[in-house]
Amino acid sequence: MIQFKHATRSYGNRVAVDGLDLAISQGEVLALLGRNGAGKTTTLKMLVGLLRPNEGAVEVGPYNVVDQPREASRLVGYVPDQPYLYDKLSGREFLEFVAEMYGLTAAETRAAVDREAERFALGDFLDRLAESYSHGMRQRTVFAAALIHQPEVLVVDEPMVGLDPHSIKLVKDLFREYVAQGKTVFMSTHMLNVAEEVADRVAVMKEGKLVFDGKVDQLRSEIPGTAETMESFFLNLMGTG
Secondary structure, three states: OEEEEEEEEEOOOOEEEEEEEEOOOOOEEEEEEOOOOOOOHHHHHHHHHOOOEEEEEEEEEEOOOOHHHHHOOOOOOEEEOOOOOOOOOOOHHHHHHHHHHOOOOOHHHHHHHHHHHOOOOOOOOOEEEEHHOOOOHHHHHOOOOOOHOOEEEEEEEEOOOOHHHHHHHHHHHHHHHHHOOOOOEEEEEOOOHHHHHOOOEEEEHHHEEEEEOHHHHHHHEEEEEOOOOOOHHHHHHHHOO
C-alpha cells in the first residue's frame, strides 16, 4: 500500500531522510521511532505530499505522490503533530469544509460528520468555535477530519500527545479497528509503550537512515541481553543504552 523507494530529502546541506526504502502493507500498523531530528516527520510529510523527495519516489497504492498528488491524497488521511483548526469555525463547519474538499456530496458530508462526531465524542463541542477547544479536543477533531473521507491509509504524527487516557484508548482502539478492515496505519511516536501495544511492525530511524525494520520480537532477538522493554532496545539502537 505504501512504498518509499530510496526516498531522500535535504534541507540545504542537511540530509533529513537519506535513501529510505520502506514498504507498508494493507492491514498493518507500522510505528516509526527515532529521536527528534531523526527524519520521522519529514518522512510522513513526503508521504502526504507536503514535501517532495529530492531523489527517489514515494507511492500510495498505484499512485506516485509527486506525479499524481490528487489521486494519492484521496487515499490518505493525515493527522499532524500540531493539530491546526480555523479558530473562527466551529468543529462542524471545519469538518464540513474538509469533507467538501474531498468532494463529498451534501448528504455524504452530513452522514460523515455525524459518524465521526459520534466516534470521537464531539457532540457537546461540535457547534462551538474551535478557539474554545482544549488541545485534546483539537486533536480529536483533527482525527475526525482525517477520517472524514474514509481513506485507505491513516498517517499520524505523534498521535497521543496531549490526549487524556480516555482519548488515548479511543485512538488505540481506532487503529486496531482500522487495520481489521484491511486499511493501513503509519504513525510516528516517541511513546514506546504505544508502539509496543499497537504496532504490527516498528521501524527505527537514526540521523535520516533506517536502522531497523521488523517486529518487536525480531528486535529482541537482534539485541539479546537487554531489559525486556522497548525503551531499552530503542536506546541501544540509538547508541545511548
